[in-house]
Amino acid sequence: MSTRWYPLYQRGNPQLRVFLPNFWMKLVRSSVNQLPNVVQFHCSMEMTKHDIKNYLEKIYNIPVVEVKTRIAMGKFRKDVGKGYIVKDDDIKFAYVTLPKTMKFEFPNIFEKKKGDTEDDMKSLDEAKKSFKGFIQRNKDRSDVPSWFTI
Amino acid sequence: MRIYNFLSKKVGELTIKYSNLPESYIKRSYEQVYWKNPKGYPQYPAAQIARKNYRFTTNRPWTMQFGRQNERTTQRKKVFLEPIGEWMYFKGDRVEILVGRDKGKQGIVSQVIQERNWVIVEGLNTHLRVVGKDKSFPGITVQSEAPLLVTTGVKLVDPETLKATDVEWRYTEEGEKVRVSTNSGRIIPIPKAAQETVDYKSRELYMENPDKDTTAAVANKITFAPKLQTFEMDIMESMGIKEDRTPATTYWY
Amino acid sequence: MNFLFNNILRNAAVISYRSHNSLKLYITAIQNITYIHTTSKHNNLMDFFDNKKNWNETNIRVGRAWRLDELRIKSNTDLHKLWYVLLKERNMLFTMEHECNRKVRLFPNPERIDKVEESMNNIETVVRERNTAYYTLETGETGERPVEDVVNLFGLPEKYPKNEYIIPKFMNTRWVKSYLEHGYINSLAVKKFYRLYQEKLRSIKRNERNRNFNHVQHLLKRFPDMDLEKLQAEYPEVDLEKAKRTKKARGHFLPKY
Numbered sequence: 001m002s003t004r005w006y007p008l009y010q011r012g013n014p015q016l017r018v019f020l021p022n023f024w025m026k027l028v029r030s031s032v033n034q035l036p037n038v039v040q041f042h043c044s045m046e047m048t049k050h051d052i053k054n055y056l057e058k059i060y061n062i063p064v065v066e067v068k069t070r071i072a073m074g075k076f077r078k079d080v081g082k083g084y085i086v087k088d089d090d091i092k093f094a095y096v097t098l099p100k101t102m103k104f105e106f107p108n109i110f111e112k113k114k115g116d117t118e119d120d121m122k123s124l125d126e127a128k129k130s131f132k133g134f135i136q137r138n139k140d141r142s143d144v145p146s147w148f149t150i
Numbered sequence: 151m152r153i154y155n156f157l158s159k160k161v162g163e164l165t166i167k168y169s170n171l172p173e174s175y176i177k178r179s180y181e182q183v184y185w186k187n188p189k190g191y192p193q194y195p196a197a198q199i200a201r202k203n204y205r206f207t208t209n210r211p212w213t214m215q216f217g218r219q220n221e222r223t224t225q226r227k228k229v230f231l232e233p234i235g236e237w238m239y240f241k242g243d244r245v246e247i248l249v250g251r252d253k254g255k256q257g258i259v260s261q262v263i264q265e266r267n268w269v270i271v272e273g274l275n276t277h278l279r280v281v282g283k284d285k286s287f288p289g290i291t292v293q294s295e296a297p298l299l300v301t302t303g304v305k306l307v308d309p310e311t312l313k314a315t316d317v318e319w320r321y322t323e324e325g326e327k328v329r330v331s332t333n334s335g336r337i338i339p340i341p342k343a344a345q346e347t348v349d350y351k352s353r354e355l356y357m358e359n360p361d362k363d364t365t366a367a368v369a370n371k372i373t374f375a376p377k378l379q380t381f382e383m384d385i386m387e388s389m390g391i392k393e394d395r396t397p398a399t400t401y402w403y
Numbered sequence: 404m405n406f407l408f409n410n411i412l413r414n415a416a417v418i419s420y421r422s423h424n425s426l427k428l429y430i431t432a433i434q435n436i437t438y439i440h441t442t443s444k445h446n447n448l449m450d451f452f453d454n455k456k457n458w459n460e461t462n463i464r465v466g467r468a469w470r471l472d473e474l475r476i477k478s479n480t481d482l483h484k485l486w487y488v489l490l491k492e493r494n495m496l497f498t499m500e501h502e503c504n505r506k507v508r509l510f511p512n513p514e515r516i517d518k519v520e521e522s523m524n525n526i527e528t529v530v531r532e533r534n535t536a537y538y539t540l541e542t543g544e545t546g547e548r549p550v551e552d553v554v555n556l557f558g559l560p561e562k563y564p565k566n567e568y569i570i571p572k573f574m575n576t577r578w579v580k581s582y583l584e585h586g587y588i589n590s591l592a593v594k595k596f597y598r599l600y601q602e603k604l605r606s607i608k609r610n611e612r613n614r615n616f617n618h619v620q621h622l623l624k625r626f627p628d629m630d631l632e633k634l635q636a637e638y639p640e641v642d643l644e645k646a647k648r649t650k651k652a653r654g655h656f657l658p659k660y
Contacts, residue, residue, distance in 0.1 A: 003381075003527050005548060007397070008567050014395040019382055020486050020527065026497035027451040029505065039448060042501070059487060060447045079184060081222050084199075086185050104448050109458045109502055124282045127290050172468060172521055175514035230618075232626045233637040301626070349464055356466075361454055363466040373478040378541075380534045384479040402549050402565040403572045 023047050023055060025094070029106045034095075036103040041094040045071070052094050066097040160204065161211050162264025164237065170347040171212060180204065180211035182222065203228070206265035208297060231267055232301050238317055238329060239269050242343025245304040246314035250275050250296075256307055258343075260295070268297035269304060310334045450491060451498045463511045468521040474529045482526050489526070493519045558593040559600070616641050623652040 003020045023044040030040040043052060049067040056062040074088030098104065138144065161176055169176060182201040187194040205226045209215040239245070243259045252274040261270040276293040283289030298304050305314035308331040315333040322328055322337075329338045342352060350356040358365065377384060386393060457463050474482060496516045503510040531547075538546030548564055555561040568575060619641045622629065635643055646652055 003530055008400050008569060010398045010400075010569060012395060013397045014393045017382065017386075017391075019385055019483065020530065021490070022523075024490075024497055025451075025494055026501050027448065027494075028498070028501055042497075059491065060450055062447050081184070082199075084185070107449075107452060107458075109452070109499070110506055110508060111458075124290065128282070128287045131287055170467070171514045172517040174521065175517040178517075179513075230622055230625050232622065232629055233633045235630070235633040235636065359463070359465050361457075362463075364469075369469075369473050370476075372476040373481050374476050375478060378537065379479075380537045381479050381482075381530045382534075385483050388480050398569075400567045400569060401571045402567055403575075403578070 021055070023051065025052070025055065027106075035097075036105070037098040037100060039096045039098065039104050041096060043069075043092050043094050045090065045092050047092065047094070049094075052096065056096065062096075063099050063102070064096055065099055068095045068097075069093060070095075160206070160265060162237075162262075164240070164262050164264050165210065168241075168262070168347050169210065169212060170349045176212050180216060180220075182217075182220070184222075205229070206263070208261070208263060208268075208270070211265075229266065232299075234267060234301060236319055237264060238306065238319075239300050239304070240340050240344035241346060242341030243338075244307040244309075245269065245271060246307050247271060247274055247298065247304055248314070249298070249303050252276075256312075259304075261297075263297060266297065267300050269300055270295045270297050271304065275303075306331070306338060308334050308336060309338060310336045451495055453495055453499055457511075461509070461511055463515070465512065465515055465518070468518040469525055471525050471528060474525055475532075477529075479530075479533070482530060486523065486526055489519050489523050493523070556593070557600075558597040612640060616646060617651070619643070619646045620649055620651040623647055624654045627654055 004022065006018075007016065009016055023046065025041045025043040025047075028040050028042055030038070034040065041052070047055070047069075049069055052067045052069070053064045056064050070093050072091045072093060074090050076085055076087050078084070079086050161180070166173055166176060183198055184201075185199040187197050189196070201220065201222065203225075204211075204216075204220050206229075207216075207219060209219060239259055239262060241259055241262055244256055245259055246256045247253055255274055257271040257274040259269045260272040263269070273293075273295065275296050275298055277296060278291050279294045280289040281292055306317045306329070307313065308315040310331070311334055313333070315331040317329050317331055317338060319327060320330045329340070330336070331338055345352050379387070452458075453463075469485075474485075477485070493516065496519065500510045500513065500516070535545045535547065538544060551563045551565060553561055553563040555563075568578070572578065615638050619634065619638050622634065623646060631643060635641075
């Protein structure tokens with residue numbers, strides 16, 4: 001049987017267990033100001049509030065006080081090229097409240113700026129600079145070929 | 151559906167091997183699917199609106215340049231590819247050039263583009279190209295190699311006579327598949343550089359990522375011991391979950 | 404699901420999720436999963452993000468996905484642990500990808516998601532293989548969801564995956580009724596549909612044949628010295644002699660004879 005098959009439950013049956021859950025959750029930056037102990041997630045459409053609570057508590061070891069979910073319907077929009085109407089995917093949001101003592105701040109992933117650019121860009125910049133220097137040097141003798149300079 | 155996928159496979163095998171990327175990723179990175187019906191609903195057929203023809207060039211399918219060349223509005227003429235049977239040319243091969251101004255010269259294959267029957271030979275068949283030109287700067291001139299057709303542009307070099315030769319695939323007595331020069335009957339071994347990928351020169355030289363990769367020692371360790379149990383039973387036993395209730399009968403129809 | 408996740412990731416000598424192409428042995432310490440992070444207030448929510456040192460990277464190079472043969476030699480417990488490692492990795496990748504998209508940055512190495520998913524699919528395949536083996540040995544059946552070949556309401560052959568019910572078929576009045584209601588396979592409408600459907604299939608086939616013939620003509624025109632055997636091998640249905648005689652196949656060059 002597929003590990004995805006969820007058997008029928010009747011009273012007196014063994015407890016239903018999921019061994020290889022296929023749910024996904026992604027932590028997203030909240031679009032509005034939230035309390036510091038509220039975290040926003042996108043998750044699989046199939047997940048219930050209980051699933052989300054268990055998922056975070058058991059897999060991630062995160063204490064959860066409350067879970068609220070909502071499903072945001074995807075936008076209907078016109079296709080850019082042909083103009084037919086397409087619908088974006090629906091998203092299930094989960095707002096997870098942590099205990100009051102905990103705080104979560106979404107980290108700034110792109111904080112530090114990388115100074116070094118690509119190598120080829122660097123060499124191009126150098127070439128440009130040296131060309132400017134060459135022009136500067138030979139301002140008064142534009143008709144003399146470049147190899148003639150000392 | 152699977153047969154269809156196989157037939158419509160456009161990205162060459164060597165390209166996939168060189169990229170060291172999963173095939174599914176290459177597919178989703180170059181394909182342009184504008185609309186796909188949702189899956190799992192009986193009212194929707196498995197239909198999609200997608201670009202059908204892509205122009206493969208020296209830009210590799212997973213790169214951004216490829217996407218820019220195949221923008222939705224651009225439609226290019228069909229490219230006719232001569233059927234060549236089994237592929238013969240690998241990265242690192244010594245080939246002789248049969249056309250162009252470097253005709254008769256020999257060089258090393260630096261890149262293989264199977265989608266167009268092309269090879270690029272290092273430092274040969276080049277043209278000049280101006281890079282980085284703007285108002286105040288005339289640009290740098292670089293040499294760039296043009297691709298050559300494997301059918302008419304190049305021929306493999308026989309390692310014995312050092313001359314261009316026709317080659318065919320044959321089997322050795324050990325059952326190994328090798329390229330054999332038809333002129334001298336000598337085996338032309340596949341060069342080491344053919345194993346090269348984007349990530350590493352050869353497999354042995356791959357530096358593994360210590361946080362992400364599993365070491366080969368761990369991956370190859372055998373921990374499986376056959377038991378008369380299903381996966382679920384085994385996990386429940388190892389986690390100490392006792393379950394003696396039997397499920398009621400159900401009916402499948 | 405409580406019972407299920409107990410103990411899963413505790414004290415685990417866990418396999419991190421990818422191995423590498425070569426058979427060369429790499430000896431490094433097996434990683435233990437630890438939940439210790441430098442910022443304690445963030446707690447384990449930081450598991451949804453990559454290591455801090457990977458945050459601004461443009462290239463995060465990793466090995467390949469787990470293969471079936473590598474998973475087949477692993478015990479069930481190992482597979483179970485590996486599944487959760489992969490699951491967390493995938494969540495992490497989704498989170499990072501989302502944040503990159505939001506900030507209009509390039510997500511480094513998006514093929515990692517495919518690698519993780521391929522590994523997860525392979526684990527599922529291996530688990531199914533083991534369960535099938537057990538059930539065939541014990542009960543003589545595979546234990547998989549039964550599938551039946553049926554003729555569906557449109558008169559087309561279909562694989563019907565059976566469903567599980569609490570009561571047998573003869574008692575299930577609703578099921579029988581709905582089936583009978585629509586089961587007019589020999590009706591006029593179905594016959595008409597079937598005829599038109601066959602016509603559609605035929606025309607698809609014909610179009611493909613014509614397209615191939617046309618393509619071969621163009622190839623003959625462009626590459627007059629082409630190896631015809633290879634051409635025939637690629638297009639076995641095309642009559643090459645006929646294609647060569649056509650006007651389209653003639654190039655702008657003097658014929659050799």
